[in-house]
Amino acid sequence: MTATTAPAPPDELDPDAAQAAIEYCYQQGWSDGLPLVPATRSLVEKFLAAAGRSRHEVIGRLPQLEREVTVELAAINAAMAGCLPEYFPVVLAAWEALMLERSTQGGGWQSTSGPAPLIVVNGPVRKELGFNSAGGVFGPGFRPNATVPRAIGLIVRNAYGIHPHELEQATQGLPGRWSICLAETEEESPWPPLAAEAGQAADASAVSATLLRTCEFVDNRHTGSAEQLLTDFADTIGRSGAWIFRYASAGIVFCPEHAQLVAGAGFDRAAVRQFLAERSGRSTAGLAAVGKDACDDNGVRGPGAGGSGDFQRMLPGDAAQHLLIAVAGARNAGISMVVRLFAGWSGTAVLVPVLRNTAASNKENS
Amino acid sequence: MPNAILDPTGRASRVPASAPGLDLALRRSDLAGARVGLMDNTKHNAALLLAEIGKLLASEQGATVTARATKANFAAPAPADLVERYRAACDVVLTGVGDCGSCSASAVADGIAFERAGLPAAVICSDAFVVTADAMAELRGAPGYHYLQTPHPVAVLTADQVRQRAKQLLPGVVEMLTAPR
Numbered sequence A: 001m002t003a004t005t006a007p008a009p010p011d012e013l014d015p016d017a018a019q020a021a022i023e024y025c026y027q028q029g030w031s032d033g034l035p036l037v038p039a040t041r042s043l044v045e046k047f048l049a050a051a052g053r054s055r056h057e058v059i060g061r062l063p064q065l066e067r068e069v070t071v072e073l074a075a076i077n078a079a080m081a082g083c084l085p086e087y088f089p090v091v092l093a094a095w096e097a098l099m100l101e102r103s104t105q106g107g108g109w110q111s112t113s114g115p116a117p118l119i120v121v122n123g124p125v126r127k128e129l130g131f132n133s134a135g136g137v138f139g140p141g142f143r144p145n146a147t148v149p150r151a152i153g154l155i156v157r158n159a160y161g162i163h164p165h166e167l168e169q170a171t172q173g174l175p176g177r178w179s180i181c182l183a184e185t186e187e188e189s190p191w192p193p194l195a196a197e198a199g200q201a202a203d204a205s206a207v208s209a210t211l212l213r214t215c216e217f218v219d220n221r222h223t224g225s226a227e228q229l230l231t232d233f234a235d236t237i238g239r240s241g242a243w244i245f246r247y248a249s250a251g252i253v254f255c256p257e258h259a260q261l262v263a264g265a266g267f268d269r270a271a272v273r274q275f276l277a278e279r280s281g282r283s284t285a286g287l288a289a290v291g292k293d294a295c296d297d298n299g300v301r302g303p304g305a306g307g308s309g310d311f312q313r314m315l316p317g318d319a320a321q322h323l324l325i326a327v328a329g330a331r332n333a334g335i336s337m338v339v340r341l342f343a344g345w346s347g348t349a350v351l352v353p354v355l356r357n358t359a360a361s362n363k364e365n366s
Numbered sequence B: 001m002p003n004a005i006l007d008p009t010g011r012a013s014r015v016p017a018s019a020p021g022l023d024l025a026l027r028r029s030d031l032a033g034a035r036v037g038l039m040d041n042t043k044h045n046a047a048l049l050l051a052e053i054g055k056l057l058a059s060e061q062g063a064t065v066t067a068r069a070t071k072a073n074f075a076a077p078a079p080a081d082l083v084e085r086y087r088a089a090c091d092v093v094l095t096g097v098g099d100c101g102s103c104s105a106s107a108v109a110d111g112i113a114f115e116r117a118g119l120p121a122a123v124i125c126s127d128a129f130v131v132t133a134d135a136m137a138e139l140r141g142a143p144g145y146h147y148l149q150t151p152h153p154v155a156v157l158t159a160d161q162v163r164q165r166a167k168q169l170l171p172g173v174v175e176m177l178t179a180p181r
Helices: A017-028 A041-051 A069-081 A085-099 A125-129 A143-159 A224-238 A256-264 A269-279 A284-289 A358-365 B046-062 B079-088 B100-116 B125-138 B160-175
Strands: A058-062 A067-070 A116-122 A180-185 A206-219 A250-254 A281-282 A311-313 A323-327 A335-341 B035-042 B065-072 B092-098 B121-126 B147-150
Touching: A041 A069, A041 A085, A041 A250, A058 A085, A058 A224, A067 A069, A067 A143, A069 A085, A069 A143, A069 B125, A085 A116, A085 A125, A085 A206, A116 A125, A116 A143, A143 A180, A206 A224, A206 A269, A206 A311, A224 A256, A224 A269, A250 A256, A269 A323, A281 B125, A358 B035, B035 B046, B035 B079, B046 B092, B046 B160, B065 B079, B079 B100, B092 B100, B092 B160, B100 B121, B100 B125, B121 B125, B121 B160, B147 B160
Parallel strands: A116 A180, A250 A323, B035 B065, B035 B092, B092 B121, B121 B147
Antiparallel strands: A058 A067, A116 A206, A206 A335, A250 A335, A281 A311
16 A cells, blocks of 8 residues: 655655654653744744734733743743744734733643643624634634634743643543634624623624633524524523532633624613523522532532522523623524633733734834 | 753852751740740631640640630731741741642641741641642752641541540650750
């Protein structure tokens, strides 16, 4: 059996040198398990030029570990993750959006729940950089969607020094950790962009992000009733499994079909949230059956007296911070993702600066 | 000459901030008359476990619990003013329970901070978090720092089982807080 070969690469490429460099990166303990792009000074300078910010600017601190992240360290990790230089402003915006989340300032990165960032990209930058907003939006196959969250993971690993089995204590970790970055399909969405709901201009390029506990989809393609459909979402959102404190926050990444059906019945985002805030939860008796009907002084759920049929709401309210709503995916079936937020969502979106001419900004940044 | 590969950790050029090694606070020979501080970290059963050990220290060692507080943010080391409050009010401190990814690490950081403030400390961690606790000790310049381990899990124990754990831990607590004879 002979191996088939791709069209011959240009003569100057040296795969042996590339392999040796990749192995060197593994040996240093820098990798998340997949090959890294070895970052060189010339490559990283392109990233810094694309961002147009001081390399020394500190963009993250974790005092308990005595570690900090500078723009330059972020650039090295983004280059290693396989980002193109022009993705780097999106990486920085995603990182800054995550820094606005309370959970990332505390123990979130070290947590036994092994949370995954959810990164949502809005605006013209989606098309300019080729972000997937359509089919398979939670899955692989698209360089910006795959490498931007990987860059975040490498920053946490390398710049913060949080390694699995050491300072990172995920019991199992969330599938999709360091790989969930989706562009909203604004073209198919019946609602304004998520970033607009978070206060940015409707045509702004911006990134929203938070940490997730877990994801579970709702497959419902045979009802034409918005109320039935939303009730299906309420049931999934209100499950007890991931519900450990008095309240829990969630999100929905609606597929276009579901979003359009619900919007067609007159629901805007606020109305969807109100509907779901009232209906997502369990009876006290139902929670008692799983040992989660009571809260201790710290708001942690555990076994209580049980018994009653009172309904306990899961969402702390109907604000966007407690139920993030985005739209993404193919318009080919009624399958949407319910996500569970690690804590809440800050309700903010961070602007991606208009992309600069790399050559011009190279000078001013040097 | 080939291009150098850049280090993504930012540590290559760094000198360690604190000199390695920790001088433990001076120990008394016993705990008779000692003022004991308890600092729990909101983790389920932590306050009860510390309180039970406190009772045993009183009844069996002649110590008195003179301060107790809950560290609200279990993920972060205790703020300096909280450490100072214990320094003013106690002779020794008992803290825990390190029972999660970030809180085990920060419990060890607290123990080291108490020692550096001159307070003998006993830190209790679940034995499932030894690696992260040790990693924090190293970060704080105290590799090999000793703390007490108790079998995981702690959060599911009944009150009676917590009292059992307190009894099991007591000799280790006393040993850790006093000078070797």
